[in-house]
Amino acid sequence: MNKYTPAVLFTSILILAGSFISVAWNTVHKGTNTSVKAADTSFQKAAKTYQSYCSGCHGEKMDAFTDRRWKFGSSRRDLFASIKKGHPDEGMPAFEKTFNDEEIFQLADYILRGIKNVNRYSFNDKPTSSIFRTEEMTIRLDTVATGMDVPWGMAFLPSGEILTTDRNGSIYLVRNKKLVSVSGGPEVLNRGQGGLMDVILDPSFDQNHIIYLSYSKFKREGSATLATTAIMKARLDGDRLSQQKDIFVALPYSRTQHHYGSRMVFGKDGYLYFSVGERGNEKENPQQIKGNDLGKIHRIKSDGSVPADNPFYNRTGAQRSIYSYGHRNPQALTVHPATGQIWETEHGPRGGDEINLIKAGKNYGWPLATYGINYNGQIISKVSALPGIEPTLHYWIPSIGPSGMAFVTGDRYKSWTGNLLSGSLRFKYLNRSVLKGTSVIKEEALFKNIGRVRDVRMAPDGYIYIAVESPGTIYKLIPQEE
Known part of the structure; x- marks a missing residue:
């Protein structure tokens, strides 16, 4: 009332x-x-x-x-x-x-x-225009590229071109709103949630032309196909890759075809952080740090070696690359522009998608503590918090299916500056979170029913770009005040 x-x-x-x-x-x-x-x-x-x-x-x-x-x-x-x-x-x-x-x-x-x-998330009306009125401003979605299947990640080259991955294994350069195929990518297992996933540039890309790709690497054992999350390092020369090398392969391989995680970001410390999902085996993988890379955030050097100050580097039997553990399926990593801290979103089960602040050596609780329940209605954990478990900054119930994340910076979106943007796969919109410190104090659903928003990036040109599925399209967000 x-x-x-x-x-x-x-x-x-x-x-x-x-x-x-x-x-x-x-x-x-x-x-x-x-x-x-x-x-x-x-x-x-x-x-x-x-x-x-x-x-x-x-x-x-x-x-x-x-x-x-x-x-x-x-x-x-x-x-x-x-x-x-x-x-x-x-x-x-x-x-x-x-x-x-x-x-x-x-x-x-x-x-x-x-x-x-x-x-309240049941959006029924399809967009009828490329112009959207939001609470703070009016935005036009400019179509930058279309014709992909599932555009999973985007990286912005000094030339102004966009390097984008398609989950089916294709790599493209977006040049003058056209797709140019890039050869030399890894062979991927394009099944379930697997395939070619994220892409980022080396911090010294201007000099070395090095990129990093995350993908579902597979092998066959008898009649079974096993897969895992791998990180490939390669050199981009024009429209082809060379010097391809896997610098990380998560163990163990699994028969499952989901929860690869697979976002990457370079921290302000110069190290590569990336996520690996727990591959659907919550009973063993996320809480096991000995001989198990799954359900973790990892931290390595650009050549694949491990920094000596990683939290489990000197723990007998532990995987040295582990930075944090107890994760389910993290599909977003980003660096806070002011603090340099690593922020993450991950998929919960039915309910309990999370925003987390990633800290060295911390346990993020899956499946010991969760805000969600299983898809079949069964309880995973009766509690959402436990001693020794790092508390989540924010959670979504119902699950929005978060993928991709970016802080708004610069002067083009002044009323959004400092906000956190997250893609929603489930409800097909872009989520805007207004922050006070590390707390979410308000949210807005942007571009309702635009499609499954797989990735969101703040580009060097000061504009926000989003990658949307079905059909695979990249949009540039242009404030109408311009």
Whole structure:
């Protein structure tokens, strides 16, 4: 219930009608406050009931539980019936002897609020123009290139050309809004979530023409195909690569075809940071630092060797390249322009996508603590925080599927300066996070239904570029004030 709209209305009447209306207003306002307090009490009681009776099976965060297809209906009456009578064959007990009807309706209303939170991301209307009005400014999306399948990463050359990867294994130079094929890329396993993924330039690219590619490297064992995340270093000469060399290959290989992670960034310390997903095996990989590279952020030198100050460098049996662990599927890494700190986003399960500040040697909790539940509705962890686990800066419920991330810098987008941009694969928009320190205090969904936003970059020309799937397109964001 909103108590502010009647307040504005009655305050206007008060100014016009004087003290008599003031008495009437005070009476109404008192009644409104009583109603709001009752609603708040009911909500708090239902939240406590959910935590006590429901969270053990459905997860600590109710919004994650509500992000689902409701087999037995999601209306108030449907939820009431499911809670009261249960569905024994589905493992749902009846609570008619535990709660009275009023308490069951309170719990149903609490769940409906979660369903409403999920539905706020249900964007139905397709864009009808390249002009978008946002809260702070009007933006035109200029099509820079199209015709790709899944443009996964972008790197901006000193020439003004864009080097872009396509998950199917293709590499292109975007030149005068046309795609020019680049030869010499790695052979990739283009299955599931695998393929050719990120691309970045060496900090000294002007002199050495070196680039780095992340990709799904594979091998065959009998009839099985195994794959992993690998980092290739190569030299770009015109429209061909040479001197190709894998400087990192994550171990162990896996039969699974998802959760490769695979974002890369050079830190201000000159070292290469990159993510490797846990490949869907959360029970073993993310928390294991001995002989296991999966579910980690790594830090290496540009030649593939490991810095001696890495946190596990001197730990017996540990993988020396590990910088942090306990990750699920990180698909964004970026450097804060002022602090130099490494920021990351990673996919949660159903609910619990995260923004994290990456620190040396820290455990980020997967799967010991999470805000999400499994896709089949089963609980992964009953808690979202534990001692010794690095807390997340921000989480999304429902999951938006974050991929790509960039801080807004420069003068072209003055009202966005310092904001954090993240692509949404699931809901097909660009997410703008307003920060106060390291806290997200406000968010805005930009360019709704533009397509699965796979990557977002702040380019040297001061413009923001986004890479969108289906069809694969790169857009340049141009403020209309220009």
